[in-house]
Amino acid sequence: MRILVTNDDGIHAPGLLELVRVLAPLGELIVIAPERQQSATGHGITLHKPLRMAPVKLGAPVQEAYATNGTPADCTILATADGRPAPDLVVAGINAGANLGEEVLYSGTVSAAMEAALQGINSFAISVTAYEDCEFATAAEFAGTLAGRMAGCDLPADTFLNVNVPSLPPDELGPATLTRLGRRRYINSLDRRVDPRGHSYYWFSGEPLECDCDEGTDIAAVRAGMISVTPVYFDMNFRGARRHLKELLDGLVE
Amino acid sequence: MRILVTNDDGIHAPGLLELVRVLAPLGELIVIAPERQQSATGHGITLHKPLRMAPVKLGAPVQEAYATNGTPADCTILATADGRPAPDLVVAGINAGANLGEEVLYSGTVSAAMEAALQGINSFAISVTAYEDCEFATAAEFAGTLAGRMAGCDLPADTFLNVNVPSLPPDELGPATLTRLGRRRYINSLDRRVDPRGHSYYWFSGEPLECDCDEGTDIAAVRAGMISVTPVYFDMNFRGARRHLKELLDGLVE
Numbered sequence: 001m002r003i004l005v006t007n008d009d010g011i012h013a014p015g016l017l018e019l020v021r022v023l024a025p026l027g028e029l030i031v032i033a034p035e036r037q038q039s040a041t042g043h044g045i046t047l048h049k050p051l052r053m054a055p056v057k058l059g060a061p062v063q064e065a066y067a068t069n070g071t072p073a074d075c076t077i078l079a080t081a082d083g084r085p086a087p088d089l090v091v092a093g094i095n096a097g098a099n100l101g102e103e104v105l106y107s108g109t110v111s112a113a114m115e116a117a118l119q120g121i122n123s124f125a126i127s128v129t130a131y132e133d134c135e136f137a138t139a140a141e142f143a144g145t146l147a148g149r150m151a152g153c154d155l156p157a158d159t160f161l162n163v164n165v166p167s168l169p170p171d172e173l174g175p176a177t178l179t180r181l182g183r184r185r186y187i188n189s190l191d192r193r194v195d196p197r198g199h200s201y202y203w204f205s206g207e208p209l210e211c212d213c214d215e216g217t218d219i220a221a222v223r224a225g226m227i228s229v230t231p232v233y234f235d236m237n238f239r240g241a242r243r244h245l246k247e248l249l250d251g252l253v254e
Numbered sequence: 255m256r257i258l259v260t261n262d263d264g265i266h267a268p269g270l271l272e273l274v275r276v277l278a279p280l281g282e283l284i285v286i287a288p289e290r291q292q293s294a295t296g297h298g299i300t301l302h303k304p305l306r307m308a309p310v311k312l313g314a315p316v317q318e319a320y321a322t323n324g325t326p327a328d329c330t331i332l333a334t335a336d337g338r339p340a341p342d343l344v345v346a347g348i349n350a351g352a353n354l355g356e357e358v359l360y361s362g363t364v365s366a367a368m369e370a371a372l373q374g375i376n377s378f379a380i381s382v383t384a385y386e387d388c389e390f391a392t393a394a395e396f397a398g399t400l401a402g403r404m405a406g407c408d409l410p411a412d413t414f415l416n417v418n419v420p421s422l423p424p425d426e427l428g429p430a431t432l433t434r435l436g437r438r439r440y441i442n443s444l445d446r447r448v449d450p451r452g453h454s455y456y457w458f459s460g461e462p463l464e465c466d467c468d469e470g471t472d473i474a475a476v477r478a479g480m481i482s483v484t485p486v487y488f489d490m491n492f493r494g495a496r497r498h499l500k501e502l503l504d505g506l507v508e
């Protein structure tokens with residue numbers, strides 16, 4: 001099995017090395033990751049500047065490893081550069097910080113997995129729920145088990161798995177559970193500051209306000225100390241559109 | 255009605271000014287657009303550098319206009335910076351180049367509209383099918399009509415409209431039609447080059463290969479010279495997951 005390992009936290013992020021460690025026994029690894037932090041880059045790809053990838057030494061058992069100036073979705077595409085065979089599996093992570101609910105739309109890590117699914121390649125994204133002092137070992141172990149399962153089993157079309165693991169030591173971590181995406185609304189407060197030259201700038205400091213965090217959601221699962229496994233399906237068609245949009249579109253569309 | 259006009263082609267793109275022209279009679283306009291081309295940035299937001307917006311003169315009937323170093327999704331969020339009231343409508347475009355099928359996942363223009371929908375604001379993205387010598391007038395006229403309709407009518411939750419208009423003069427343009435997202439698979443060929451210092455780099459030169467371009471898709475509609483109006487719904491939950499993923503996840507999740 002040929003496995004691409006990528007992330008959005010960058011080639012030197014500790015979560016990436018944890019993945020490499022557990023996935024190496026499963027097959028041939030290629031690592032392509034951003035040269036720097038690329039959180040929240042969404043599903044961007046690089047069309048307007050030269051895209052580069054430079055070999056790096058990871059000090060880990062991988063066949064090839066590269067740092068790129070591109071996005072996480074670029075990493076998935078770059079896996080087949082220069083005639084390389086397509087990977088059988090793409091694993092993105094281990095992300096420092098959860099990717100729950102609609103955060104899948106913003107997350108670079110999740111987008112790398114989504115790009116794989118677009119190409120018909122099995123994939124999952126995996127995150128731990130802390131930003132610092134992350135407990136990666138339990139997440140890594142789960143990633144290894146899941147990757148092994150995927151060797152013999154294709155996901156349905158246009159689908160990938162989004163896994164979130166509470167940052168807890170093994171004896172405190174609950175079981176894995178199949179979840180759906182919850183929902184958070186961010187209050188996008190923009191923190192305005194002034195630079196030394198007198199020009200203003202902003203930092204996002206959004207806080208989640210309301211939630212669909214009912215039982216069954218990824219949000220509820222990780223709050224309860226469980227590993228959430230959320231199948232994400234990116235057919236975004238609106239069912240029953242003609243009926244629901246009748247008033248708006250009447251006479252305007254055929 | 256307070257309307258945010260944005261795009262991913264940048265503050266100086268001609269399609270943006272066409273939108274401003276047709277939307278100005280409908281209410282109070284605020285324009286926030288990237289200072290430079292941001293195509294294919296996906297749903298990225300700016301967390302790791304200072305986000306700026308600078309007033310610009312557009313020579314057009316707008317109340318406020320700003321160029322930002324951020325992404326199109328940032329533009330939607332910036333609309334409420336410094337206590338500004340939330341817009342009633344976000345219109346993104348007019349994009350030079352179609353955004354069909356799964357291109358909605360990559361398009362910055364579409365992501366600006368999606369970010370609005372996430373915030374519960376009516377929105378649509380509008381694109382013309384040419385990159386150069388675009389026929390913007392017919393698309394602008396349709397945008398004006400649709401925006402007027404939206405003044406009195408809310409879209410369903412988590413939904414926005416993605417409109418694609420063939421770049422044709424009015425007498426050759428067909429009617430508008432309600433569509434679903436088609437499907438293209440890109441063969442991501444990476445064009446490798448070498449810079450004057452001997453370092454290699456890549457340009458994407460992907461071409462669409464297979465399509466779901468059956469009748470009813472956005473792709474089929476614009477090919478037939480019609481305006482496609484596609485409701486996009488971003489609940490990405492996979493229905494029937496437990497049944498479909500039984501083999502993969504049996505014993506692994508609760």
